[in-house]
Amino acid sequence: MRNHALPVVYVAIIAFLGGWFFSLLSLPIPWMIGPLFAVLLAQFFIRTPLKWSAQFRNIGLVIIGITIGENFSLSILQTMGTMFWYMLAINIVFVLLCLLLALITAKYTSMSLHTAVLASVPGALGQIIVFASEEKKADLAAVTYFHLIRVLAVVSVVPFLVSGHVVQQNIEATASPLWAVAVLISMSFLFAIVVGKLHVPTPFFLGPVLFGILLNIVQVDIPVISLDVLHVAQIAVGAHIGLLLTPSALRLPKRTLLFGLINVVLLMFVSFLCAKLVMTMLNYTFATSFLSTAPGGMDQMALIATAIHADADIVTVFQLARMLFLSFIIIPLLKKYSARLEH
Template sequence: MNLQKGSAIIVRSALKVLVSALIGVLLFHLCHFPMPWLLGPIFAVMISQLTIRTSWGWPSWLRNSGLVLLGAAIGEAFTRAAFTNLGHYLFYMLVLNIVLVLFCVLLAVVTQKVTGLSFITALTANIPGGLSQSITFAEEHREIEIGAVTYIQMIRVLTIVSIVPFIVSGQLVPTVVEKEAAPLWQLAAYILLAFAAVPLGKRLKLPVPYFLAPVLVGVCINAIGIIPPAVPDTLLHMAQLAIGAYIGLLLKPDMIKLPWKVVVMGLVSSIILLAFSYGCAIILSNVLHIDMMTSFLSTAAGGMDQMSLIAAALKVDAAFVTLFQLFRLLFIYFIVFPLLQWAARRVKLRASKVS
């Protein structure tokens, strides 16, 4: 009986989120705002959760299914031509990420001085290494204030994902060659294969396996000379809604109860990082002779899956964006986080000597 009651509550919570998200889609369509299927749910669900006191919930499998559909769409764009200049891009990827990390260290110093947080907390909060990865790292170290890390990381994702589409939608959208719709059985087989690859991605411990495993499926199919079927816009709209509703629920009412300096600095640091990313995008666009939309989505620190989703929705070079975002994620995952681990141990050792 309790199980049935709990299931009913979960269903009602999800339905409320769905209705709120669809209202957001409709309003954004009526206002002619960019990316209504992503931004509409983000803003509508976020505002609803902050203003209406009731249970809100969104099953993780819906968000994960959206990531799989997105990964399949991005993987289809990874033709052999996408890897042609990869060696040439690696140098710029490395330089940009080193510069980004150094800038984030500077942001962490400012955050520490303004908010009074410890430096290790401020640094963990400002490194754009993925929301879940940063929170997991914070949970492993008691000296890190997980509430502040969660809020600052979350507000960065929300700020960048909300603002970037408005900036890039003002740019000239490149001409898109429409692909012929594939037979339904081919599309179904491709999507089923994308879902089936997720357990393997988890076993290989890929970052964001629900997104990257389907991407790799598309890469492998392209590599053997078969063109994967294009994921239709209808499915991409469903994926955007599922992911947008999840992002909209990230800002919890209790987060606003953090010290006001932390709340304000989280927003300010996100905007500063966004402006810095835009400056990097201008340089990258001029050096590599790529359009500004692609360049900005490649450098924006809003999360690999989110930036790739925006690229796919706006019909820019999603493969290029995903490559740059993936390199940053791996760079932070395998180089920056181990350095943070070392720094956290040093702080812990110093604290034990003092006590």
């Protein structure tokens, strides 16, 4: 039993040291990016297999989600009608760009068009990889690499791009007693499980966000989560992402590795242009606009928004719209495309 726990303990120690080191350097979101890079690099030097429980990551997402939900402004829901066309336009632009990238990638690499489409489409990491794993004709390693390198790029590069555009706030509300916070997190975790039964995407993040909004609607006095607890949550998520990209995942043709990087750069550039458009049309800050349009997961973008004091509820709404667009339009179309290939 002790031997089974050691790989998890190693990851916890490495992740904490990475967060502590990045914090000393005053880098953006040190307690997520630090663990991410520390765990990622450790895999190349430590022969002992490293492990991290998915439940730790889920608890981290729950804490981050409830923090966003309890601060969610209900007025945002009233303005979603105004933002709808902008969100739809951004999603269409991204999909068209990704289809173009897929065609180019398939032409200049050994990847099939089917694999290239799955690798290039913007969306939640988990959803696309799970879908790709069910496709017999898809190269799962290539699809995983493209999406993981995108996640790593987004969570490491985006904070540096947007941190200078936000006035950091050092005022922290008085944290509630630990027992009250524990009750809140437990209730949020149970709510996330219920939401997951309804097949809602990223339930351990979106569920607590919805739970926090519901508590606000009924005007319940929600316990305040301390920064230390938030840092633990960020460590849990950062360590999980760091373990996703393993050394074996990089054993791909050089052209595939290169096009994965090109894919990320082009998507980030388009995100930058879309962010400028959102800034102009909706008068949001650059940080909020860029995090809203960046091709990262909803949970990661909302986490970054919370850490740098951007408008996390706006970011969540934009990223939620993309996730719903992916779940109800893109994946069904991909399934039809896959079925046609099999005949």
